[in-house]
């Protein structure tokens with residue numbers, strides 16, 4: 001059965017791979033599952049047809065027959081459960097991998113996204129610089145804790161799994177900020193994720209959409 005996801009018709013990140021369909025594409029590429037993409041405009045995302053798929057009017061969504069999903073983490077989890085390669089077979093290792101998926105999305109991502117929100121929505125406020133310092137200190141605290149846990153391991157818990165896929169996806173949001181560079185083992189961890197052939201295929205596919213839209 002055909003699987004279709006939604007993605008930005010024109011991504012505001014300029015093709016940097018940060019729109020959240022990227023992590024879903026990456027998961028598909030890791031497990032070798034073909035998928036189709038329906039591109040949506042910002043306007044279409046807020047219209048009834050898309051809202052029926054995604055109550056918050058966002059991307060990505062996932063459709064397969066009668067099943068419609070939203071939330072990138074839930075979609076990656078669904079893919080990981082359905083296919084070998086993204087979750088360990090051992091029940092305890094599997095539970096730990098799922099724990100890292102939640103940690104990426106619940107503990108790391110909100111802190112990191114806070115910085116983007118501050119820059120986008122509060123950049124003109126007189127207290128912006130002070131707020132940015134506070135937000136970046138919070139990020140550093142989390143990165144320092146994560147860095148301690150990762151140590152000199154390649155991945156967070158044994159072999160690469162869906163926990164790493166989501167954690168790398170989230171940490172990539174800090175690329176260019178300089179903050180990640182303060183933690184060499186985390187920079188290397190992210191680079192290892194980006195070097196995976198599946199990541200590169202997903203990135204190229206998402207970038208191709210941006211290039212086509214820019215030329216059109």
Ligand SMILES: N[C@@H](CCC(=O)N[C@@H](CS)C(=O)NCC(=O)O)C(=O)O
Pocket residue numbers: 018019020021045057058059060070071072073
């Ligand atoms: N927690 C959601 C967040 C989804 C999200 O923020 N999507 C962004 C693109 S990365 C979006 O659609 N933004 C447009 C909007 O919110 O109007 C997920 O992980 O899927």
